[in-house]
Amino acid sequence: MSWIYLFFAGLLEIVWAYFMKQSEGFTRLVPTCITIIAMMASFGLLALAMRTLPLSTSYMVWTGIGAVGAFLVGILVLGEPVNTLRIASALLITAGLILMKLS
Numbered sequence: 374m375s376w377i378y379l380f381f382a383g384l385l386e387i388v389w390a391y392f393m394k395q396s397e398g399f400t401r402l403v404p405t406c407i408t409i410i411a412m413m414a415s416f417g418l419l420a421l422a423m424r425t426l427p428l429s430t431s432y433m434v435w436t437g438i439g440a441v442g443a444f445l446v447g448i449l450v451l452g453e454p455v456n457t458l459r460i461a462s463a464l465l466i467t468a469g470l471i472l473m474k475l476s
Contacts (some may be wrong), residue, residue: 375422379431382418385411390443396436405444425474429475437470 389411396404415435423431444463447453 375425377417379422379434380424382415383435385415386439387442387446388436389415390439391446433473434470437466441466
């Protein structure tokens with residue numbers, strides 16, 4: 374169950390990162406509220422996952438899901454630039470997440 378909590382915590386990290394961008398520096402109410410709620414939920418699920426998973430594994434997987442997810446949202450939704458080095462970096466993070474799960 375901890376891995377499921379951790380997975381959803383990572384997805385919520387993507388949500389809050391996206392809506393933080395949309396909040397324009399916390400000047401827009403609705404995106405700001407979504408950011409804060411998603412942050413709290415993400416942290417809560419991370420805390421639940423950490424009851425049984427090691428800190429190093431939990432935190433690395435949580436931030437990795439958020440980082441790669443935010444990268445993909447940036448490209449697919451926000452039209453951010455794509456280049457070989459950025460893609461290779463995201464693939465390396467993903468490989469690290471897979472190896473951490475397998476270990």
